[in-house]
Amino acid sequence: MKICVFGAGAIGGYMGVKLADAGADVSLVARGPHLAAMQANGLRLIEESGETTVQVTASDDPSELGPQDYIIVTLKAHSVPPVVEKMQPLIGPNTTIVSGVNGVPWWYFHKLGGDLEATRLASVDPGDAQWNGFGPDNVLGCVVYPAAEVIEPGVIKHIEGNRFSLGEPDGSKSERAMALSKALSAAGLKAPVRPRIRDEIWVKLWGNLSFNPISALTHATLDVLCTDPGTRAVARGMMVEAQEIAETLGVKFPIDVDRRIDGGAAVGAHRTSMWQDLDQGRPMEIDALVASVQELGHLTNTPTPTIDTVLALIQLRARSAGLY
Structure with a gap:
């Protein structure tokens, strides 16, 4: 089994080390000083x-690595469409694309059924780059839970978590999903195969949708954002709107909104990724985390006034910083 981790930053690098240390045939695509x-x-x-230090096969040129059985994509969502063409040498007739990307995935309406079956999402896949370049039949969903950071080039610090939930768009326990689950488990990672992967996508997205832009706008850590009455109310409003959209699409939430917010508060004085990106001058994941939910609101005829307001504010803040 050949596995390529495309985007071997913090999360991708963490996976890469664990897989390589377990003896898997793994290669990494990275760039810059981290790659060097x-x-x-x-x-x-x-x-x-x-x-743990492992010697890994790493390159910034996918053509050096050849076709893979699995490509685990751990880039930020907005970084994927521009590199679809570059990734083609990794894709063979039986390659599975593992979508370990935050936000609403580009393949969301593949094999979902209903009136919106096969709907494309412009906010996360402009020009249908992934839909056409990867093919939705080749995708396996993945919800990423660990936290890690690159503390210096070539060095990753694991902070918490080791679960990567997998799921087929049609909910089946396919041979390819079970085989990857077994490989990840052998590397010491938790990789359950879920029949309702979209439910997990939404529970994670609930927090990213609201906490990320509000924190970037206010510079409030999660413990403050989730307990201050004003910002908690804004986050809650966004999450209630998102829940209505998701439930219209058949999603079942295992917890309620307030418990989800309390869970965010319990994380403590954490700076969200969107706030960190703003501070460090990196492009921000606004489309996949927020604009995508607004787009789903339009598709389901669900009003999203709170989401619309926060989205307008964070888009302007990002544009002002040259990061959007």
Whole structure:
């Protein structure tokens, strides 16, 4: 089984080290100083239990790696459409694209059934780049839960979590899903195959949709954002609107809104990824996390006044910073 992790930053690098250390045939696509450090010194992972350094096959040129059985995509959502053509040398007749990307996935309406079956989402897949370049039949869903960071080129620090939930768009326990689950489990990662992967996508998205833009706008950490009456009310309004959209599409939420917000507060003084991107001058994941939900609101005829307001504010903030 050949596995390529495309976008071997914090999360992708964490997966790469765990897979390589378990003996998997894994390669990594990265760039810049991080890639140079991996090629020169291997990739080092710092965990609470200790440190691991592995020598990995790493490149910025997919044509050097050849066709893969699995491509695990761990880029930020807006970074994927521009590199679909570059990824083609990795894709063979039986390649599975594992979509480990935050937000509403481009394949959301593939095999969902109903009136919106096969609907394309312009907010996350402009020009249908992924739909046409990957093909929805080749995709396997993945919800990423771990937290990690690149603390210096070639060095990743694992913070918490080791679960990567997998799921077919049609809900089946396919041979390809079970085989990847087995490989990830052998590497010490949790990889359950879920029959309702979209439910998990929405529970994670609930927080990303609201906490990320509000924190970037206010510079409030999660513990403050989720307990201040004003910002909690704004987050709750966004989440209620999102829940109505999701339930219209058949999603079942295992927890209620207030418990989800309380869970965010319990994380503590955490700076969300969108706030970190703003501070560090990196493009922000606004479309996949927020604009996509607005687009789903339009498709389901669900009003989203709170989401619309926060989206307008964070888009302007990002444009002002040259990050959108």
